[in-house]
Amino acid sequence: MINITAVEKSYGKSDSLVTALKKVDVQIERGEMVAIVGASGSGKSTLLNIIGCLDKATSGQYLFDGTNVQDLNQRALAKLRNKGFGFVVQYFALIDDYTVYENVEIPLKYGKVNKKLRKEKIEALLEKLQIADKRNKTPKELSGGQCQRVAIARALVNDPDIILADEPTGALDKKTGEEVVEIFRSLNEEGKTIVIVTHDEKVARSCNRIITIEDGMICKNEIISRG
Ligand SMILES: Nc1ncnc2c1ncn2[C@@H]1O[C@H](COP(=O)(O)OP(=O)(O)O)[C@@H](O)[C@H]1O
Ligand SMILES: [Mg+2]
Known part of the structure; x- marks a missing residue:
C-alpha cells in the first residue's frame, strides 16, 4: 500500500539546511x-x-497503491489527501466555533457529499465513538478524550484507506489515552490501516510493528508478536 524508497526531506537551504529524513525506506501493507x-x-x-501527502519528499520515491505520489498534480494530491487519509493529532485540531457534528462534517463538505448522506455517516460515527449525545456541544464543552473521539470521527468520515495519528495520546491522561488506543485497535481489527507516531512505549507495544527512527534514519523495524 505504502512504498517509500530512499526518501530524503530537507528544510531550509545552504547554511540553515536541516535534513529531517535521510534515505528512508518504509513499506506498509494494508491492514497493518x-x-x-x-x-x-x-x-x-x-x-x-510525507506519508499523508501533507508534505513532499525532497528526493526519493513514494508509491501509494502503485501511484507515484511525486507525479500527482495539486488537484490529484488534494483528492488523495481527502479520500485516502484520515489525520489525528495531539491537540485534536478541532474548530472551536463548530459543534461536534459540524467538525465531523468538514471532510464531507470538501468531498461534496449531499446533506442526507452526510447526516447518516456522521450520526453512525458519533454512535460508534460514543459521543452522539455531544453532537450539539462545542469542543470547549468536552473533555480531552471526548475531543479526541470527535477528531477520530472526523478522520474516519470519508472512510479513508489509512488513519495517520501524530501523538494521539500525548495530551491525554493515562486512562483516556488507553481508551483512544483501544479505539484504534478495534478500528484496525475491522480492517483499517493505522500508523501512530508516539513517545509512549505502551502505545507502541499495542501496535503490530514498531519502526524506530533516530536522527532521520530508520534504525529498527520490529514485528510485535501476539501469543
Ligand atoms: N517546517 C520546518 N522547517 C524547518 N525545520 C523543520 C520543519 N519541520 C521540522 N523541522 C526539523 O526537522 C527535524 C525533524 O522534525 P520532526 O519531524 O517534527 O520530528 P519529530 O516529530 O520526531 O519530533 C527537526 O530537526 C525539526 O526541527
Ligand atoms: Mg512530531
Whole structure:
C-alpha cells in the first residue's frame, strides 16, 4: 500500500539546511497497525506528513497503491489527501466555533457529499465513538478524550484507506489515552490501516510493528508478536 524508497526531506537551504529524513525506506501493507517511535526531532512527524501527502519528499520515491505520489498534480494530491487519509493529532485540531457534528462534517463538505448522506455517516460515527449525545456541544464543552473521539470521527468520515495519528495520546491522561488506543485497535481489527507516531512505549507495544527512527534514519523495524 505504502512504498517509500530512499526518501530524503530537507528544510531550509545552504547554511540553515536541516535534513529531517535521510534515505528512508518504509513499506506498509494494508491492514497493518504500525507505530513510529523516536526521540523528539528525530523526523517522525516529517515522515508521517510525507506519508499523508501533507508534505513532499525532497528526493526519493513514494508509491501509494502503485501511484507515484511525486507525479500527482495539486488537484490529484488534494483528492488523495481527502479520500485516502484520515489525520489525528495531539491537540485534536478541532474548530472551536463548530459543534461536534459540524467538525465531523468538514471532510464531507470538501468531498461534496449531499446533506442526507452526510447526516447518516456522521450520526453512525458519533454512535460508534460514543459521543452522539455531544453532537450539539462545542469542543470547549468536552473533555480531552471526548475531543479526541470527535477528531477520530472526523478522520474516519470519508472512510479513508489509512488513519495517520501524530501523538494521539500525548495530551491525554493515562486512562483516556488507553481508551483512544483501544479505539484504534478495534478500528484496525475491522480492517483499517493505522500508523501512530508516539513517545509512549505502551502505545507502541499495542501496535503490530514498531519502526524506530533516530536522527532521520530508520534504525529498527520490529514485528510485535501476539501469543
Ligand atoms: N517546517 C520546518 N522547517 C524547518 N525545520 C523543520 C520543519 N519541520 C521540522 N523541522 C526539523 O526537522 C527535524 C525533524 O522534525 P520532526 O519531524 O517534527 O520530528 P519529530 O516529530 O520526531 O519530533 C527537526 O530537526 C525539526 O526541527
Ligand atoms: Mg512530531
